[in-house]
Amino acid sequence: MTDLVLEGVTRRYGAKAAVEGVGFTLRPGRITALLGPSGSGKTTLMRLIAGLEAVGAGTIRLGDEILSSADLHTPPETRGVGLVFQDYALFPHLSVLDNVAFGLGGMARKARDAKALALLDQVGLADRARNWPHDLSGGEQQRVALMRAMAREPKVLLLDEPFSGLDRHLKGAVRDFLFPALRVSGAAVAIVTHDVDEALLLADDLVLLHQGRVLQSGTPVDCYREPVSPEAARLLGEVTVLSGRVEEGVATTAFGILPATDQVDGEVEIVVRPESVRLDRAGVLAKVVGVRFAGQGFDYRLEREGRTLSLRAEEGRADVGDTVTVSLDPAAVRLFPKSR
């Protein structure tokens, strides 16, 4: 099993770079989520890895084999890379079984059908083998499309928004079967998603993209807890960026002071997530300007000195207009020297 490695990958459309100097590694048996706002280059990267686009600069290699460089381009069909797009289009004129068997090209018919049936069985659809795709629900079609891609035993599997279009319940069901199956298959898997919670929950690795560049890559825990910049932090959920000033190891903010012994004196940006703000009798006064029930808890909007901040609390103890006392959790907030 081999790593898929991107180094310095650039692709331009006219004067504009859709991706620029991108490097990351997809590892066998691991699922890497590409996360980033619309237009950050996620789909372009998938197309480059699949070989549907040529790179302008940089290399894409599978182990020692170069798949793409400025002067070399392996065609998509010989890369060993499987691609499943959002609309997971099955061939409407082929049965469910034949759709999966389609991926098994060179085999004798009987062996091919037996293997396709075994794959369908893995996802609980063996009894639907003789159906037409349109007889199946969206979630079932999704599973068939994935099995069609997996039938070829790709070394790399790319999934572009595989869960968009599925309702919440179906998403859960598809994910529960899919992710363990993908890890066992040993393929290096990349998944494009807009859903931050999904990426944090399910991926082994993240690649955070912004304007065609990688802001940060690493495990979900590392990316969430140790963002490299306020921009990277913003990609993984709600944050407030407070400005502050460090003097002699102490940062002063609108919401109180923080230890900052590892910071040089000067202006800083402080990344605060809702769960890094605590209701604290010893804290500073803040006014509640919004309360929202969020299922597992309550989201408060707090205001102090003209700055607002979100706080997540288990109990709904305060209403709009109330005053509460809060502090920032020094272990959970992150300070960055202010970029000029």
Ligand SMILES: Nc1ncnc2c1ncn2[C@@H]1O[C@H](COP(=O)(O)OP(=O)(O)OP(=O)(O)O)[C@@H](O)[C@H]1O
């Ligand atoms: N064929 C193309 N011609 C011109 N520009 C393109 C082309 N494909 C992509 N781009 C541009 O490259 C940038 C990256 O696009 P890409 O589709 O990769 O982003 P994305 O992160 O997948 O976005 P989304 O989440 O909206 O799908 C965008 O600015 C897009 O307009």
